[in-house]
Amino acid sequence: MSATRERMAALKARLEASSPAPPPTPIEPVLAPPRRVFPTPKTRNRFAENAAAHTTALVGIGHVGTRYATDVILQFQAELAVAHQAVATELSESFAAQHALLPLQSRVTSHREFLLRPDLGRRLDEASLARLRSQAMKGIDVQPILADGLSATACMGSGVQLLQSFIRECEAFGLSVGTPVCARFARVWLEDEIGETVQAKVAAILLGERPGLGTGDGLSAYLVHAPKLGKTDGDRNMLSNIHTRGTRPEEAAKRLAVLARAMLEQGTSGVSLDLGKLAKELGDSGGRGYRAPQERVRLVEVPT
């Protein structure tokens, strides 16, 4: 007998002599774990109270072993689903006409291409360029642009309201406002070509912002002075987190009009725009990348 066969025979004898694992121990009925509520009620302890006053981070949520409670995982999944759905939603082709806006489209032809080719989302397709040339007012102070950006949900939500408020606020300052347009598959820099084509002094694009957890309805606005192809991020001023739990659209519209007027007065925008004098009118926003604090809302409720 070879050494291998001997070893196999010995192993077989050993394994068959006893069960490879002891029989399971009988178990008593398992007690239902305590109900864990998310978010933690503010009154429960000082940490939770402090957390609620200072942050929207999901803290004080406890743990099951090293993992999340069921209530937490469902809240998390709901927030994630809301964000993904906002990204996946497409702006319908009829949306612009329904709201009496001049319809434009970038060179992007599909939603997947929109996500993968930001360069195409920054340029108008030929039909749109022709339409803009023939139908839009030229030589205005401010060109307002509504667009889908990374959340058509936000655009279709409070987008029109923000656009109309912004136009009203600009007109109240005595600024001339161009033909309102609505662009599909649009990136921020599309405002450069639109603004340049209509010879606007300032272009303002209001568009759905990249969703965060549970916040698919946020809009951002980017303003640029003397718009033309080749402007960079440093040439722009922006306001983000425009939604009912952040900066409300009416409030945002006022701040954006203040920014537009300042650009016209100073003849510049972006890093070289002096925001010092505007501190009071702009509130805390400062017009450069500020995010208002927001409230975290519970998304999942199951009637019991």
Added chain:
Amino acid sequence: MPMRLSSTIRGIAYAFGSVAEVLAKANAPKSGDVLAGLAARDPVERVAARAVLSELTLHDLRESPAVPYEVDELTRMVEDTLDEQAYRALSHLTVGQFREWLLETKTTGPVLRSVAKGLTPEMAAAVCKLMSTLDLMVVSKKCEVVVRANNTFGLAGRLSSRLQPNHPTDDIEGILTSLREGLSYGCGDAVLGVNPATDTPESTAEILKALTGVMEKNGIPTQQCVLSHVTVQLKALELGAPMGLMFQSLSGTEGGNRAFGISLALMDEAYDAMKAKRYAPGPNFMYFETGQGSALSSAAHHGADQLTLEARCYGFARRYEPFLVNTVVGFIGPEYLEDGPQITRAGLEDHFMGKLLGLSMGCDACFTYHARMSQDELEGLKVLLAAAGCSYLMSLPVGDDIMLNYQSTSFHDIPSVQALLGKRPTPEFDAWLAERGIWDDGPGERFGDPAVIR
């Protein structure tokens, strides 16, 4: 002998115009290479490029850097500081032979350490393109890179975490709330690192002081860092801010770094300032972040693919013997890494290349909400990275960055992955966790209780 840049698959000949083209087309599929117009046109051409690449020698790669010596200070720095003895030991190998040598059992961690400084970034990128996921993991795990600041980092059997308590308005109480929660889950031994919303020296100093207060009150053996621009941190240092690590994002070309507002000279200056004024004893005190696609996004890619340019970031980082390097793999968006498979592959590639080049490498396994990656895929990547010996992952409340709006690793993920793979954080931090009743051979009485942190 001139390089041969052609191969044949099933009778069809594939010819390539340059080493750069071979490298780009040999790369695993990446949306960023398609965006740059550099990707292989189909899977067969990709393999044909890999076949050509496998026959190039490491010497050939040294002679053909991704960006010419004359126009790029990073190329010059790497070329001029290469360890010639280590280089000569391997220069005659083809990339295919190099792959096999790396995988050999007798090529151990200490052997890999001996060659690290003789490798150019292009060599690391080239061999990476010939390796599968398991190849990358097997070799990465062998590379042990141990560094020290306030604790000893990167030892075998360890998995550390950066605690990332970001806040959209830099509210100090808000930051400390997330910080306490994370520490109570045993996170934060790599660094307590805050991305600030406001990039000013005063606010950087203020956050650093707050982090230091918690560290000192609770005796936590870790490092603190605020990830503002390096010029802002230099001013904060002058203000006397306690800085355990100094941070900067790096790109893989001189032009890409110019877009980031940095240069070799500036980083040398930052390194010298930290050497004189750092808070932790060191000797390692720099922290860098990278990510495939950064050079293309500033049109400074010189026709090179994003993996090769990522490797060049590590060639830059290597100069400063950093305490931490982190590839923020899914942060830049789907135009560079489209979906779960691309992000997963890139995370493992970056970790491999960084470790091979001798860096203390971690990975922010993450996605933005417009990339097609599921939470399940992301959790899988964390386990793959940890199994490959990744030095650290990030940690945030439920993985949600409320300032930067993306999804990363959570406070709960760190102890879960550690327990799954039998890993522990740095020895000093581990002892502190036991002393505080947070973790001692399993969750302690105070595990997940933020009140344990004063």
